[in-house]
Amino acid sequence: MTSTSQATHHGTAYRAAHAARLAAAEHQPQWMLELREQAMARFEAVGFPTARRGNEPWKYTDASPIAEATFGTPPTAGPEPLTVALKPFALPCARVHEIVFIDGRYTPQMSSVPGDTEPLPAGTFERHASGLVVGRLAEAIHRELPQVRAHLSKHAGMDANAFTALNTAFIEDGAFVWIPDDAVVTEPIYLLFIGTGKGDAYVTHPRVLVVAGKHSKASVIVSHEHLGDGGYFSNAVTEAVLGPGAHLGLWRLQRESARAFHVATTQATLGRDSTLTSASAELGGKLARHDFNVTLAEQGASCRVNGVYVTDGTRHVDTHTFIDHAVPRTTSNEVFKGILSGDSRGVFVGNVLVRPDAQRSEAHQLNKNLLLSSGAHVDTQPRLEIFADDVQCTHGAAVGSLDDAALFYLKSRGIGEGLARVLLTHGFMREVIESITDEAVRQHLDTAVEATLPHD
């Protein structure tokens, strides 16, 4: 089988890189070394999901361009981290906790916290009056913070996901956010991963761990941005854990280079009466895949999982969501909108599992797609498995083009074809943008999406 031979061949290359990385790395606790080794072995055993037949999760997306390429270390991996102009990526608000990674590498001189005029000193770990910790994951591992040991790699399963296994084996700097019990953080926490796009064949493994304590409140945005148009590979994993009564806003912007490969898993695990509000904007990548998995693990947990994807040219963007209603009285709401033009391809697969125990739960899912050209294509599939009987579930999927009646209405008010199409396209995904409860993040994603929408 081709997948096995590829896994073996590339497993070897990744194994060598893994050994080199371990030799060069700073001191690490034993459990971390074991985790890495276990992850590496898992990746070698599973291999990239290149087999299509009978491989449901990768039915619509061909991972072989990633499996067949050889990716090395980033060109910016010199002794001194690179600094870049951050203005294009700035969040439109005065106060923000901002941690910046260039090609996966933490850059303290570009990271800042509210009230600080000085950049964060290298390797430090910021603790705020509220007790909030925002910093480098490697540092948190090094210091063996109990929250890290308790949660890192405990949520994003790597048994069936080679990309998550690979990321785990190669965890480097990464970001760690710990919102202590009862802490209310008003400023957004901005985790910014920038691909320089200098050169093609390199891989980064951005990793984020967010631990939200009980009754805490915070807003975290994870952004994947780019500078140059290289064909690098960004393999990201975000884990978020919400304690009882926690409120977490978790936002994602994926605006990789149009030649880049991007594969990401976001896994959120929700405790009793906690609330996750999220929106993601998938705007970049030649080949991009995002798995958004939410486990409603305890009673009263609820989530809003929204998103938009905008594709053009020959780009391929795949979103899979998986909402696991594991216990009674859990709620999920999902709205995803796709805007596709050129000869691009979009995929949306929305898995919802309501386990036999999960009585009195509610799950709503909606996926709408706007095809702006005859060459664009989308595969949309709701997959609902409902094993409890006392539940409310709805789902809907639609694929269509711009509404002719609406176009005529706009034109009858003097608005030309081009502007009319822009207004309608923008209006189509407005609902998702409006659902973003963090004002600065909403504006930022709105601007990003707007800039990506086709204008003529």
Next chain:
Amino acid sequence: MLLEVRDLRASINGVEILKGIDLTVRAGEAHAVMGPNGSGKSTLAYVLAGHPNYEVTGGRVTFDGRDLLAMSTEERARASVFLSFQHPIEIPGVRMDHFLRAGYNELRKAHGEAELDPLKFDRLLRTKVKVVEMNTNMTKRSVNEGFSGGEKKRNEILQMAVMEPKLAILDEVDSGLDVDALRTVSSGINSLRTPDNAIIVVTHYQRLLNYIVPDHVHVLADGRIAASGGKELALKVEAEGYDWLAEANAPSR
């Protein structure tokens, strides 16, 4: 002469709906177009506004000295033709004020005037909503989304107030309005009338014409103007219905 329609014929999906319409509208006039359901009133309104689903198969239309039929929908709007829709369209996600400003600025550009920024336009809109006694908050909502039938009609007239067209074609602006709303909407329309503009009100009922008094009334039947007259023709329709038309027109078919 503001509008001159000569022997206008139009069809949809190969079915001829307008079978030779003649209509002359001068500045300052109000015309009423009445007629039974399906007689082609909305078709006439749509064809004048340039709806792409209709094929004009004959005749000509001159507006303000220009060949209207040669113009695109948006060009007609910019040339100052306005259509108030019988069924206004809901556009989720597009805010009323954004939509209105976009249209308004297109008109200004067409007349070589500078565009209004959001602040200035907002000020303008605040005065315009008074014409139809609409709450300014409504203009922050998505276009017609979740509006009641009456609110949609008010909204059409708000748009007319913003655009200040030379020719407004109002298709069943009275349907779905209660008596109070009808009074508000029609006095709004009347307040927008000047000696330089004209309106064509399309209606099913004479009721509206108590508020907007027409100079000319036309009765459309089966794609033709079966009768024209003064405002007393509307009263005849009110009293006798449309049955007498069939007999009056039978020989010509």
